Amino acid sequence: MIIDCHGHYTTAPRELEAFRQQQIEAAGRRTAGPSRANLKVSDDQIRESIENGQLKLQRERGTDLTIFSPRAAGMGHHIGDAAISLEWSQACNELIHRVCSLYPENFIGVCQLPQSPGVAPASCIGELERCVNEFGFVGCNLNPDPSGGLWNGAPLSDRTWYPLYEKMVELDVPAMIHVSMSCNPHFHTTGAHYINGDTTAFMQFIASDIFKDFPTLKFIIPHGGGAVPYHWGRYRGLAQDMKRPPLSELLRNVYFDTCVYHQAGIDLLTRVIPADNILFASEMIGAVRGIDPETGHHFDDTKRYVEGAPGLSAEDRRKIFETNAHKVYGRLSKRLAATGGR
Amino acid sequence: MIIDCHGHYTTAPRELEAFRQQQIEAAGRRTAGPSRANLKVSDDQIRESIENGQLKLQRERGTDLTIFSPRAAGMGHHIGDAAISLEWSQACNELIHRVCSLYPENFIGVCQLPQSPGVAPASCIGELERCVNEFGFVGCNLNPDPSGGLWNGAPLSDRTWYPLYEKMVELDVPAMIHVSMSCNPHFHTTGAHYINGDTTAFMQFIASDIFKDFPTLKFIIPHGGGAVPYHWGRYRGLAQDMKRPPLSELLRNVYFDTCVYHQAGIDLLTRVIPADNILFASEMIGAVRGIDPETGHHFDDTKRYVEGAPGLSAEDRRKIFETNAHKVYGRLSKRLAATGGR
Numbered sequence: 001m002i003i004d005c006h007g008h009y010t011t012a013p014r015e016l017e018a019f020r021q022q023q024i025e026a027a028g029r030r031t032a033g034p035s036r037a038n039l040k041v042s043d044d045q046i047r048e049s050i051e052n053g054q055l056k057l058q059r060e061r062g063t064d065l066t067i068f069s070p071r072a073a074g075m076g077h078h079i080g081d082a083a084i085s086l087e088w089s090q091a092c093n094e095l096i097h098r099v100c101s102l103y104p105e106n107f108i109g110v111c112q113l114p115q116s117p118g119v120a121p122a123s124c125i126g127e128l129e130r131c132v133n134e135f136g137f138v139g140c141n142l143n144p145d146p147s148g149g150l151w152n153g154a155p156l157s158d159r160t161w162y163p164l165y166e167k168m169v170e171l172d173v174p175a176m177i178h179v180s181m182s183c184n185p186h187f188h189t190t191g192a193h194y195i196n197g198d199t200t201a202f203m204q205f206i207a208s209d210i211f212k213d214f215p216t217l218k219f220i221i222p223h224g225g226g227a228v229p230y231h232w233g234r235y236r237g238l239a240q241d242m243k244r245p246p247l248s249e250l251l252r253n254v255y256f257d258t259c260v261y262h263q264a265g266i267d268l269l270t271r272v273i274p275a276d277n278i279l280f281a282s283e284m285i286g287a288v289r290g291i292d293p294e295t296g297h298h299f300d301d302t303k304r305y306v307e308g309a310p311g312l313s314a315e316d317r318r319k320i321f322e323t324n325a326h327k328v329y330g331r332l333s334k335r336l337a338a339t340g341g342r
Numbered sequence: 343m344i345i346d347c348h349g350h351y352t353t354a355p356r357e358l359e360a361f362r363q364q365q366i367e368a369a370g371r372r373t374a375g376p377s378r379a380n381l382k383v384s385d386d387q388i389r390e391s392i393e394n395g396q397l398k399l400q401r402e403r404g405t406d407l408t409i410f411s412p413r414a415a416g417m418g419h420h421i422g423d424a425a426i427s428l429e430w431s432q433a434c435n436e437l438i439h440r441v442c443s444l445y446p447e448n449f450i451g452v453c454q455l456p457q458s459p460g461v462a463p464a465s466c467i468g469e470l471e472r473c474v475n476e477f478g479f480v481g482c483n484l485n486p487d488p489s490g491g492l493w494n495g496a497p498l499s500d501r502t503w504y505p506l507y508e509k510m511v512e513l514d515v516p517a518m519i520h521v522s523m524s525c526n527p528h529f530h531t532t533g534a535h536y537i538n539g540d541t542t543a544f545m546q547f548i549a550s551d552i553f554k555d556f557p558t559l560k561f562i563i564p565h566g567g568g569a570v571p572y573h574w575g576r577y578r579g580l581a582q583d584m585k586r587p588p589l590s591e592l593l594r595n596v597y598f599d600t601c602v603y604h605q606a607g608i609d610l611l612t613r614v615i616p617a618d619n620i621l622f623a624s625e626m627i628g629a630v631r632g633i634d635p636e637t638g639h640h641f642d643d644t645k646r647y648v649e650g651a652p653g654l655s656a657e658d659r660r661k662i663f664e665t666n667a668h669k670v671y672g673r674l675s676k677r678l679a680a681t682g683g684r
Contacts, residue, residue, distance in 0.1 A: 144528075149493070151528045186486075186493045191545035191580050195569045196538040203533035223576075227537045227569030233604025234565075237630030237641035238533050262575025268610040288579030299579035 002303065003325040003332075004058075006176065006222055006257050006281030007066035007107075009096060011053035013045040016095065020074070023088060027080035036091035046098055055106060057284050061303055065336075067329065068096055069110035069141050073189050075180035078148035082116035082123055089114035089127055097135040104339035108332065109137035110176065113164075115146040117153055122163035132171050136338065138329040140168070142175035142219075144201050149184030149193055156201060157208030165214050172330035174218035176257075177201040190287035198226025202254070206239050211253045218253055218328050220279060224260035229272045255328055257281035258302045258320065261288055266305035275316035279324050280306060344645065345667040345674075346400075348518065348564055348599050348623030349408035349449075351438060353395035355387040358437065362416070365430060369422035378433035388440055397448060399626050403645055407678075409671065410438055411452040411483050415531055417522035420490035424458035424465055431456035431469055439477040446681035450674065451479035452518065455506075457488040459495055464505035474513050478680070480671040482510070484517035484561075486543050491526030491535055498543060499550030507556050514672035516560035518599075519543040532629035540568025544596070548581050553595045560595055560670050562621060566602035566611050574614045597670055599623035600644045600662065603630055608647035617658035621666050622648060 019039045026033035054066060070092035077085055093111045100107045111131035113124040124140075131137040142164075145151050154160050156177075168175060179197035187193035198221045211217060221228065228235060236247055257279050260266050269278065281302065288299045297304060306312070306320055326333050361381045368375035396408060412434035419427055431454045442449045453473035455466040466482075473479040484506075487493050496502050498519075510517060521539035529535035540563045553559060563570065570577060578589055599621050602608050611620065623644065630641040639646060648654070648662055668675050 151491070151493070151526055155528050184493055186497050186542055186546070188545040188549055188580075191548065191577065192538075192542045195541050195573060195576075196534075199537055199541075199569065200528055200534045203530040204528070206533065207530055224572065227541065227572060230566065230569060230572035230607050230610060231537060231602060233602065233607060233634065233641050234537075234630055235533065237603055237632050237634065238530075240632045240635075241630060260573060260575065261579055262614075264610055264613050265572050265575060268572060268606055271606050272604075288576055288583060290579050290582045292575065292579065293582075294578075299575050 001065065002063040002321045003280060004063050004066045004282050005220065005279045005325055006259055006283050007054060007068045008071045008283070008286060009068060009099060010071045010285050011049045012071065012095060013041045013049055015039060015041050015045075016091070019091060020088065023084055024079055027084055033080070033084055033087060036087055036094070039091055041095065043098070043102060046095070046102060050099055050103060053285055055103065058106060061301055063282075063303060064106070066107050067110050067138065067325070068099060068107040070096060070112040072141065072178045073181040075112050075141070075143060076148065077115040077143055077146035077180055078117055078183055082114065082119045085116040086114040086127065093127065093131050093135070100136070108335055109135055110139040110141060111137050113140050113142060115143050117147045120160045122160070124164055125167045128164070128167060128171070128173070132173055132331070136335050137173075138331045138335055139173045140175050141178040143179055144177055144197055145179050148180060149182035149187045156204045157210055162213070165210070165217050169214055169216055174220060174328050176220040176222055178222055194223055194287070195226045198223050199228060202226065202228045202235070205250055205254060206235060206244055206247070207242065211250065218255065220255045220257055220328065222257045222259055222281065222283070224258060224265060224269050225256035225273070229256065229269045232272045251277045255279055255324070258306055259283040259300070260305070261299040261302065262292070263305050263308055266302065266309050270306070270309045270312055275312065275319045276324065278320045279328060280321045343407065344405040344663045345622060346405050346408045346624050347562065347621045347667055348601055348625050349396060349410045350413045350625070350628060351410060351441060352413045352627050353391045354413065354437060355383045355391055357381060357383050357387070358433070361433060362430065365426055366421055369426055375422070375426055375429060378429055378436070381433055383437065385440070385444060388437070388444060392441055392445060395627055397445065400448060403643055405624075405645060406448070408449050409452050409480065409667070410441060410449040412438055412454040414483065414520045415523040417454050417483070417485060418490065419457040419485055419488035419522055420459055420525060424456065424461045427458045428456040428469065435469065435473050435477070442478070450677055451477055452481040452483060453479050455482050455484060457485050459489045462502045464502070466506055467509045470506070470509060470513070470515070474515055474673070478677050479515070480673045480677055481515045482517050483520045485521055486519055486539055487521050490522060491524035491529045498546045499552055504555070507552070507559050511556055511558055516562060516670050518562040518564055520564055536565055536629070537568045540565050541570060544568065544570045544577070547592055547596060548577065548586055548589070549584065553592065560597065562597045562599055562670065564599045564601055564623065564625070566600060566607060567598035567615070571598065571611045571614045593619050597621055597666070600648055601625040601642070602647070603641040603644065604634070605647050605650055608644065608651050612648070612651045612654055612658075617654065617661045618666065620662045621670060622663045
């Protein structure tokens with residue numbers, strides 16, 4: 001079984017985007033936004049969006065299950081206030097729940113958190129609980145910069161994050177660290193902000209005691225860990241110079257996905273990071289949609305790179321493709337048993 | 343001959359730091375700062391700082407020449423105003439000039455620019471001209487974020503940068519893209535801000551027409567190009583999706599250094615980026631000062647990694663260690679001939 005731990009609902013019916021536009025316009029006017037009760041999307045629309053999109057690619061590429069969440073760039077936590085973020089997050093999460101209910105063998109949910117700049121992350125606990133307890137979601141996406149590229153909130157080591165971490169531990173759900181769209185002209189969303197967010201978060205982990213305080217808390221750093229594996233020597237050296245624990249200790253809590261879109265990158269990732277800490281992911285349909293003229297395959301068809309990486313044993317590949325996901329997403333096995341997922 | 347294109351004067355006599363402290367305190371009080379005329383450093387102090395530092399390591403590691411600039415984290419463009427930045431930059435650049443005059447065979451200068459947030463980069467032209475024309479410097483360090491981690495200025499594609507680019511082209515000097523210390527608690531200076539700055543700049547290059555407007559402008563992206571080579575597939579794919587020119591065109595203007603502190607990282611860099619676009623560098627004495635317990639050698643002894651990288655021919659190594667530097671730093675050959683450098 002091949003589990004893709006990083007897929008977003010980038011193909012959602014356009015009614016979702018229209019709803020969001022109404023919300024944004026209302027926020028601009030400072031009037032009441034639309035209620036998600038007015039967002040009408042039929043099951044057939046969902047089926048069409050999935051069967052011509054992610055499910056088609058799952059079949060073509062030979063993957064089985066996607067851990068599925070709302071579009072990351074669309075989270076837009078910096079837009080409007082906490083009430084708007086909550087309504088939007090609930091709308092997005094409910095759509096994910098419907099996808100997972102229609103295709104329980106192929107999709108398992110991860111939620112968007114209703115973060116909002118300047119609002120303590122504890123405000124997200126209710127929606128996290130709803131998604132996990134009522135919808136059977138197995139994780140969340142946590143935005144380390146809800147400002148959208150201004151980076152003017154609190155780092156991940158700040159105590160204001162702790163109630164959310166406590167709830168994650170209690171529910172046994174990990175978070176993928178994932179920024180959203182950039183409103184800063186310096187940062188291209190998928191080419192700079194995403195990767196910088198990953199790198200920044202890892203360095204915050206090195207410098208802080210989060211995992212001393214939460215020994216079982218788990219984070220996935222997507223996009224192959226940003227710049228981290230490529231600069232693994234730098235990070236080992238910085239940790240040593242700073243008299244911080246060796247990175248091997250961080251690897252009890254931190255995992256990297258395989259959203260690295262060329263063979264050389266995956267070769268580096270799998271050479272540097274232990275197979276126990278790598279989770280298969282493609283981010284499809286996501287940041288890069290084209291076909292690589294050098295290979296004739298989609299850039300984001302990362303399964304090929306994992307299969308082609310030298311130095312991985314069959315057991316390593318099984319960990320990356322399947323068993324690590326069960327380890328990191330503590331509720332995954334039970335959820336699959338409940339839904340009849342393979 | 344082995345040319346290290348990325349060295350900073352991190353071992354400057356403490357009088358420099360004391361001068362800077364006075365400046366910062368004066369800026370805080372909004373009173374006149376000290377004049378650099380009062381900064382007294384003897385030739386013997388400079389000799390001691392260099393002979394026990396960078397020169398000792400040059401000899402131990404078997405490198406010949408360092409392209410040398412003021413401490414990057416120390417540039418602190420966000421501190422005080424443009425007048426303070428100018429006085430500080432001049433003080434730092436004059437010290438570099440003295441190092442290069444004392445050791446003309448071992449050091450060639452690159453200048454710090456007197457950037458200041460909100461001030462058009464054209465203000466830096468005078469100091470750039472002074473350093474190139476009077477001191478024989480061969481390049482400059484350009485800070486894409488003089489705010490120190492707030493990223494609230496203009497991206498590198500903004501027209502306000504163009505007068506500086508014009509002057510660089512006229513003088514035939516490249517710039518190394520290099521941020522300075524971070525005052526943003528999210529970004530560890532050497533572990534996040536530096537690497538993010540590199541990645542961000544490259545993506546700005548992909549998205550802009552800078553090199554259409556300045557076909558001979560040259561930039562070095564340090565720290566192995568940030569996250570870029572590791573995500574080369576992502577960047578090739580993004581450029582293609584965005585209908586931008588292929589990255590091979592960017593490589594007429596953009597070069598990467600070898601400040602990547604482990605063998606696997608250098609192996610990736612040299613596999614992905616053509617040898618014509620890689621410049622040897624160590625950043626010593628810099629961000630990571632310890633010895634790697636896995637190898638018994640300094641993390642930043644990058645010469646070993648370049649020597650150990652498979653797939654590089656002798657000619658490739660010669661390009662990386664020596665000849666590319668002459669290509670990128672257009673004034674280097676003449677300067678070496680003038681100073682008697684080897």
